Amino acid sequence: MRAVAKCRIGRRALSTVIPFLSSDDPFPPVQAALRVPNGLLAAGADLSPDRLLAAYAEGIFPWFGDDDPILWWSPDPRMVLHVSDVHVSRSLNKVLKGRRFRVTLDAAFGAVVRGCAEARRDHEGTWITAEMEAAYGRLAELGHAHSVETWQGDELVGGLYGVAVGRMFFGESMFSRATDASKVALVSLARQLEKWQMPMIDCQMSTPHLASLGARDIPRADFIRDVRYLVQQPPVATPWNLER
16 A cells, blocks of 8 residues: 655666566565665566556565566565554444444455545556556456445545455555545455455555554565465455454
């Protein structure tokens, strides 16, 4: 769950510092990622389901704009939210108890992705291009990508989406059209993942918003160690539903 990509690097310049991958090339080891910009590892390849799932299983994610080639990242440090450590402020707890929002899982994946893209576009642009939207839509159809929706009545007012591999959840983006809507989505997800013994949400990049909810930076080596174990665990059956 990250902010707008500001990295604009020409193809020729990229080729001098990171590898361009063909569709059959494996990813380089994450230790080869550049420190500046933080975590840039490779370019090229594709956004097929197999490629995306392989990337997440290795602690790698795609992040690029309309004018970029596909760029692959593995930052160090990595921001994560351990679901048992989610921080709920007194005011947010009142919102949760007051049931101002109705929360669902996997009920409106496409609408959530579009909401995330619109929210980013209203600020500085978006990395959720049409290509990315289609790629994650395919993952959702295959049961690997999931959404959390927050509703007021029949109106979608917030949510988030990400990718699950084994017992690991990789957060991608969130949006809010009403105060606290995205926070309610994230807290609801964390509580559900804890019930499913999915202990960690990958938040990718550090933001004050996520830190306020209990997310923290950890060394990439620790993140990769945990991911390698969790992605081998049996996945939760799909589609996902909240357990009351």
